[in-house]
Amino acid sequence: MIKLENVSKSYVKGKKSVDTLNLEIKDGEIFGFLGPNGAGKTTTIKMITGILNSDEGKILVDDKDIKTDSISAKKTIGFVPDTPDIFLKLKGIEYLNFMGDIYEVPKEIRKQRIEELTKKFEIYDNLNEEMQGYSHGMRQKIILCGALLSNPKNWILDEPMTGLDPKASYDLKEMMRKHAKEGNCVFFSTHVLEVAEKLCDRVGIINKGKLIFVGTFDEMKSKLKDNGTLEELFLEITQDE
Amino acid sequence: MNKIFSLTKVLLKNSFQKYDEKNSKKSSKAIRIISYGILLIYFMAIFGFMSYGLITTLKQIQQEAMFIGIFLLALALLTIIQSIVGATNVFYFSKDLEFVLPLPLKPREILIAKLNVILVTEYIMEILFAVAPIITYGELTSAGPMFYIISLLVLLIFPIISILIATFIIMIIMSFSKGVKNKDRFRLIAPILGIIIALVFSFAISGTSEITDDELIELLMQANSMVEVVSDTLPVIKPAINAILNSSFIEFLKLLGITAVFYIVFIIIGNKLYFRGAVGNLSSGAKKGKNITGKDIKINPVRKIICKKRI
Ligand SMILES: Nc1ncnc2c1ncn2[C@@H]1O[C@H](COP(=O)(O)OP(=O)(O)OP(=O)(O)O)[C@@H](O)[C@H]1O
Ligand SMILES: [Mg+2]
Numbered sequence: 212m213i214k215l216e217n218v219s220k221s222y223v224k225g226k227k228s229v230d231t232l233n234l235e236i237k238d239g240e241i242f243g244f245l246g247p248n249g250a251g252k253t254t255t256i257k258m259i260t261g262i263l264n265s266d267e268g269k270i271l272v273d274d275k276d277i278k279t280d281s282i283s284a285k286k287t288i289g290f291v292p293d294t295p296d297i298f299l300k301l302k303g304i305e306y307l308n309f310m311g312d313i314y315e316v317p318k319e320i321r322k323q324r325i326e327e328l329t330k331k332f333e334i335y336d337n338l339n340e341e342m343q344g345y346s347h348g349m350r351q352k353i354i355l356c357g358a359l360l361s362n363p364k365n366w367i368l369d370e371p372m373t374g375l376d377p378k379a380s381y382d383l384k385e386m387m388r389k390h391a392k393e394g395n396c397v398f399f400s401t402h403v404l405e406v407a408e409k410l411c412d413r414v415g416i417i418n419k420g421k422l423i424f425v426g427t428f429d430e431m432k433s434k435l436k437d438n439g440t441l442e443e444l445f446l447e448i449t450q451d452e
Numbered sequence: 453m454n455k456i457f458s459l460t461k462v463l464l465k466n467s468f469q470k471y472d473e474k475n476s477k478k479s480s481k482a483i484r485i486i487s488y489g490i491l492l493i494y495f496m497a498i499f500g501f502m503s504y505g506l507i508t509t510l511k512q513i514q515q516e517a518m519f520i521g522i523f524l525l526a527l528a529l530l531t532i533i534q535s536i537v538g539a540t541n542v543f544y545f546s547k548d549l550e551f552v553l554p555l556p557l558k559p560r561e562i563l564i565a566k567l568n569v570i571l572v573t574e575y576i577m578e579i580l581f582a583v584a585p586i587i588t589y590g591e592l593t594s595a596g597p598m599f600y601i602i603s604l605l606v607l608l609i610f611p612i613i614s615i616l617i618a619t620f621i622i623m624i625i626m627s628f629s630k631g632v633k634n635k636d637r638f639r640l641i642a643p644i645l646g647i648i649i650a651l652v653f654s655f656a657i658s659g660t661s662e663i664t665d666d667e668l669i670e671l672l673m674q675a676n677s678m679v680e681v682v683s684d685t686l687p688v689i690k691p692a693i694n695a696i697l698n699s700s701f702i703e704f705l706k707l708l709g710i711t712a713v714f715y716i717v718f719i720i721i722g723n724k725l726y727f728r729g730a731v732g733n734l735s736s737g738a739k740k741g742k743n744i745t746g747k748d749i750k751i752n753p754v755r756k757i758i759c760k761k762r763i
Contacts, residue, residue, distance in 0.1 A: 260554040285556035297551045300466045312458035313555050 218268030228254045230420040241391045243411035244400040251420040252400040260290045289363035295350035304338040314361035328356040347374040368399035459565035500584035521679040531611045535618035538570040574611040598699040613688045616718045623725045
């Protein structure tokens, strides 16, 4: 469960990049976070994962406050950032073992889990290579494997589909579905409306830091017909593709 | 403890990334090891030779013990200067914090792992600059095994306090220059500082070659009085000197104790200073901002069209 109460953040004084955001993502739910470039999606995600401090408001992950109880909150999160260019000097396997150490995944389970995940994403054979030599999509995949290694309850993914080939993208979507079905929580940002439509139980649209819509995709569609601003926004989003 | 070790390992591996990229693309490992080996022997020879000169000169006036004080002072200064550069890189210019912060790590664990990275680079520096002088001194004074053991322990602990001081200075500077827009210009300071220091050193060394023994002794006396002055402000110098000179384990424990106190105080203060300053500062946002304003302008015509249609 992820809960945001009146969360605000400004990088520059007087310009709120995220403006009094209220949002609750329940267990068992896939939530899609939509919005044009610069809307505040990444900023919101960075606050949920504890990379940035919010200026105002409260963020709870599984009822644990990310500011005051950050370690236990972070333990429940599997996070995939928007740039996968992390620790490139490490070999794939070294990176995964590092994540295993940090999230305290027992050695016996770890080995099996690594094999399972990397085989699924077809990077098992590249585990002994430095990540410097990985393609964008391969880096994306190894980060994904690292994030899912400890089997965290709450998945938070910032544009996870970019760079993945259709098969990996399909696999990831299936995994997201399965994870949510098992009573966990999936929160991801995307520009692709089609993905949101097919995958999400609910979507949220953010523009210029303000959340302007939350609901199911169908609700959004019907609302689009009589709401001008949403239509404009829809245009902006679809134009990105 | 385990997590700190893991994080240190990863940060270390990653910090060598830069050097490797610059190196010729795929020079074989053997060539690299050999060239590092030659470099190592070269430096050790130079500093061994220099120490030999200084110690024999001091021996003429039965003051060879002064060498250790001067040596440790020089080592402390060198470590501080190096750590200032190291701390800026490790704590502020490396972009790893953004990837480390979402991990379930205590701020203190991140801080310690980053200090460890600097410490390891200082150890490498010590292998180059400190091992040869100690061995030379040991041989010339026909010291026993205890001397070498204590010296090794001192060399392991001694740099820590210099690192803490340097890091503290950098953290203070950085938390005041929070809004530094010109990070790139700031980044230039480190290499320039390095070049200046290298120049000063080489002048100093070339200067000493034409000096007579008496002048050298005069100089060393001055250096020694500087040791006295500095050891008042840098409380680890005295116990370090005594530990090595007397092969005294008790004095080493004193050094260890003082360092531990400094370390704990640093962790408490550093926690506040670093994470308050750094976390707000994570940015590569300047470029992004421009792009977005550009996009806003592009979107406007679309809006106008929609508005017109409605009318
Ligand atoms: N480090 C930063 N410094 C200053 N402003 C920033 C920084 N990062 C983001 N911003 C501003 O915050 C706003 C939101 O940015 P954010 O990265 O959250 O957008 P986004 O929705 O993730 O966009 P995208 O779809 O391009 O990923 C933007 O207006 C941007 O200019
Ligand atoms: Mg983004």
